[in-house]
Amino acid sequence: MSGAVGDPIPLARPWLGGAEEEAVLAVLRSGQLSLGPRLAEFEQLFAQRIGARCASAVSSGTAGLHLALRAVGVGDGDEVVTSPFSFVASANAVIYERARPVFADIDPITLTLDPDAAAAAVTERTRAFLPVHIFGWPAELEPLEALGMPIVEDACEALGASYADGRAVGSRGHAAVFAFYPNKQMTTGEGGIVVLGGEGLKAQIDSERNQGRAPNMDWLDHDRLGFNYRLSDIACALGIAQLARLDELLAARTTVASAYREALAGIEGLELPCPDAGGAVRGWFVFTVLLPRGVDRDATIEALRELGIASKAYLPAIHLMSFYRERFGHRPGEFPVTEDVAARSIALPFFPQLREEQIERVARSLAVVLGQA
Numbered sequence: 001m002s003g004a005v006g007d008p009i010p011l012a013r014p015w016l017g018g019a020e021e022e023a024v025l026a027v028l029r030s031g032q033l034s035l036g037p038r039l040a041e042f043e044q045l046f047a048q049r050i051g052a053r054c055a056s057a058v059s060s061g062t063a064g065l066h067l068a069l070r071a072v073g074v075g076d077g078d079e080v081v082t083s084p085f086s087f088v089a090s091a092n093a094v095i096y097e098r099a100r101p102v103f104a105d106i107d108p109i110t111l112t113l114d115p116d117a118a119a120a121a122v123t124e125r126t127r128a129f130l131p132v133h134i135f136g137w138p139a140e141l142e143p144l145e146a147l148g149m150p151i152v153e154d155a156c157e158a159l160g161a162s163y164a165d166g167r168a169v170g171s172r173g174h175a176a177v178f179a180f181y182p183n184k185q186m187t188t189g190e191g192g193i194v195v196l197g198g199e200g201l202k203a204q205i206d207s208e209r210n211q212g213r214a215p216n217m218d219w220l221d222h223d224r225l226g227f228n229y230r231l232s233d234i235a236c237a238l239g240i241a242q243l244a245r246l247d248e249l250l251a252a253r254t255t256v257a258s259a260y261r262e263a264l265a266g267i268e269g270l271e272l273p274c275p276d277a278g279g280a281v282r283g284w285f286v287f288t289v290l291l292p293r294g295v296d297r298d299a300t301i302e303a304l305r306e307l308g309i310a311s312k313a314y315l316p317a318i319h320l321m322s323f324y325r326e327r328f329g330h331r332p333g334e335f336p337v338t339e340d341v342a343a344r345s346i347a348l349p350f351f352p353q354l355r356e357e358q359i360e361r362v363a364r365s366l367a368v369v370l371g372q373a
């Protein structure tokens, strides 16, 4: 077998069609590019799809996390218990409010927050939990719910995921945040949305994303601090069009994941994402593998790149990033599961239109690079 160089295979690529183009064009032609009719329409359709009461669309997943944390009352000096194995945005959003992200280690199989570790991290300053449905796996929430504190779910990687009872991630009544960057399950270019169990929080988030404007007041009256976290009607129209074909987008990702599982099965020592179990279903966002212990991860990524295959260290442990080390004094050894996983995991090319032969080429190249072909 050879790892011959072929056309470059990117890490991610959105799947956009004629319906998306038409929807965006229609907004451009309407002349109403923001705060128009597509905003409420997108919010309603998305909430409906998840099975949530309502939703507020915002300019990014990060903005959604920020406003959701504010909405549940996180502020100066509070602590928020969260996962160190996440995209850095989830912990950053806590810091925006001068609160402190308190990390707890993850479960080695699901890679989501270990509920016992999370409970052990609670202090009298703990104000909320911020579990992350990492790589689209539905994090275990019941033990956290039993502790009776607000929960903000980082569901930015978990569109399409569901629990054993069949209910979608995001439908449990907590504030849950989804994101629409082009590598996510569906895209609005940039964008995010907070789904909510009640209208009260929506009113606050709607106001704060729009400079703190009171919804029914004259437009220059601001009764609270706000931000500009609005999502344009152009983006909402794109979101509506993607949402209309979400089943197709998700099914294609699932097919690619299954093909990877088969293609990579023969590589010794490689750990694949945990399969769906106990009725829970992953919403496929990335396909990450854990390299065998002792393999040089950075050299592997470089060797794959030379074969035309994009891959990425995904994800680095947040507590070991230099900003977090300096600000909070974190050191290696604090969260051993996270650190082990973060040192070995790489994301492989993963998107709905990835072809069977490309998947096979990725698998073959990885085998060659690992000295197994």
Ligand SMILES: *Cc1c(COP(=O)(O)O)cnc(C)c1O
Pocket (backbone or CB within 6 Å): 060, 061, 062, 063, 086, 087, 089, 090, 132, 134, 154, 156, 157, 179, 180, 181, 191, 192
């Ligand atoms: C994508 C992502 C976000 C936020 O995304 P934006 O780029 O701000 O839209 C937050 N958390 C996780 C885990 C993510 O993967």
